[in-house]
Amino acid sequence: xxxxxxxxxxxxxxxxxxxxxxxxxxxxxxxxxxxxxxxxxxxxxxxxxxxxxxxxxxxxxxxxxxxxxxxxxxxxxxxxxxxxxxxxxxxxxxxxxxxxxxxxxxxxxxxxxxxxxxxxxxxxxxxxxxxxxxxxxxxxxxxxxxxxxxxxx
Numbered sequence: 001x002x003x004x005x006x007x008x009x010x011x012x013x014x015x016x017x018x019x020x021x022x023x024x025x026x027x028x029x030x031x032x033x034x035x036x037x038x039x040x041x042x043x044x045x046x047x048x049x050x051x052x053x054x055x056x057x058x059x060x061x062x063x064x065x066x067x068x069x070x071x072x073x074x075x076x077x078x079x080x081x082x083x084x085x086x087x088x089x090x091x092x093x094x095x096x097x098x099x100x101x102x103x104x105x106x107x108x109x110x111x112x113x114x115x116x117x118x119x120x121x122x123x124x125x126x127x128x129x130x131x132x133x134x135x136x137x138x139x140x141x142x143x144x145x146x147x148x149x150x151x152x153x
Contacts, residue, residue: 044085046112053114059088060107068102081106081118092120099125 005013039051040058051057059081067080076093079102090108100106105126110119 040107043081043083043088046088046118047086050116051112054111056109056111058107058109059090059118059120060105061088063100063102063104063106065102081108088118089116090118090120092123094123097123097125101125 039055040060041051043059043061046057046059061081061083064080064082064087067078069078070076071078073093075095076091077096078089078091080087080089082088090110091113092108092110100123107124107126108118108120109122109124111121113119
């Protein structure tokens, strides 16, 4: 059964179809990931050029001292994230990470409300380079080395 095309032309048609399928798959993947991307803002950028209300973004900065307040429901917290130039109020409901404290770094994932409050869905607490786990905090240097050696075996 003959298709009327020479073998050389058949290969060119197959290559053209394969390239078209790859381009279509790439465009489809880019379109699907478009809604998953979240932009990162620091407070001064967010105040100067706020995202659209409801757009998924990340806000990073320092939790301002004296700003952490727990709502009467016991699971909602309100605090302010700042970067030295601007401050953004944040509301979060859920379990707070262990390292989350006033004066510590935080990255909050969520959306900006129409009233200017950042509604966080997720909090990621950041620690400095001097972080020591609670379990090792009261140990001597020798005890710390022994504990590290024990876990690395």
